[in-house]
Amino acid sequence: MTRACTIVTVGFALLYLVALGLFAVGTLGLFGAERDPLAGVFLIPLGLPWNRLVDTFPEPLWPWLAAAAPLLNVAILTALCRILRRRRAR
Structure with a gap:
């Protein structure tokens, strides 16, 4: 059971890193990509339910908090x- 838990955690963390990379590429226009306002769409399901609380913070923090929400998971x-x-172990 612990091996499955580790696999799920590492898989989730890898998905988060890929989504964060896509967010950076789309938001900053890296590698010649056009800036896309929907670049963070893959971070939304990974950050649920915590990204639903982002609205309570000041608006300039929203992109940062949405990007960090999956870290809680x-x-x-x-x-x-x-x-x-x-x-x-017991």
Whole structure:
């Protein structure tokens, strides 16, 4: 069970890094790509439910908070894996 938890956590983290890279390329116009206002669309499902709370912060912080929201899910998955690993060690 802990191996599956680790695989899911690493897979989620890799998806987050890919989505963050696409967000950077589309937002900043890197590598000759045109700037796209929908560049962060892949970050939205990865950051649920935390990105629903972004509206409570000042508007200039919205892109940064939306990009960081999936980190909370990665942290939660990591914590759950550690808890499972400790229970299994008993």
